[in-house]
Amino acid sequence: MITKQTLSYALAEKVIGWAVDKAEEMGVPQNIAVVDDAGHLVAFCRMDGAKFFSIEIAMTKAYAAAGLRASTHEVAPKTQPGMPGYGAQALNGGRFTTLGGGVPLSVDGRTVGAIGVSSGTVEQDTEVAQYAANTFQEYVN
Template identity: 35%
Template sequence: MSTTAVAPLTVQEADALVAAASRAAEAAGATVSVAVLDAGGQLLAFRRDDRAVLISGETSRRKAYTSVQLNAPTADLVDAVQPGAPFHTLPTALDQPLLFIAGGIPVHRDGRLIGAIGVGGGTPEQDHSFAAAAVETLG
């Protein structure tokens, strides 16, 4: 097992992720909220377009939180919470703000989880694409 330290997600990187996701949404004509959390689930950066629906602020944070807690894109988890699926009771079993709607993506550095981004306000597919575009800018 590797014990090499991996640099945490910085506030500057979180701000850059928010800006990149916001630019992608703007280019698509969508008004969104974007939240970036560190690996411990703490908010590092947030922006809500002043025309975005108010609930998008909450959904963006919950998508990022779900993604960081399960280390998976929320788009990949939607089927896992359907009736009869392995995580069906997870959204109600925990007193945590989990949200299984596309738009949350974990952020990795050197293969290690360092945080997550969540986007809310567009369609689930749009939110996922805006978050993915932002993560790609980290390189």
């Protein structure tokens, strides 16, 4: 029998808490989505003041990071004009983005979920998501 690890709701809520802590420290209200390894939403938070337009963007960032098994900002250069991945943003019915702020969550080298953050600048979104992912990594090890 083959079994797989995936992200529990309780752990997804912890990831959101770590992201909220970082966003509050930065003074940037955020939309924060956490998905399982298949990109299905497990938990979501819209901080007071976060842009409603960014709700779907946060979920898309998480979905893309889970599916790619890579941070969205790391994939971005490979999808620019003239690069092999150009046009990839049109795939998966528009549920694909290379905007920074999507980071996979891994246990023992296997992706178990991902976090997506949106409502600040791309750099702020990436910083919040990476902080939560790093804290997750410390927590599970």
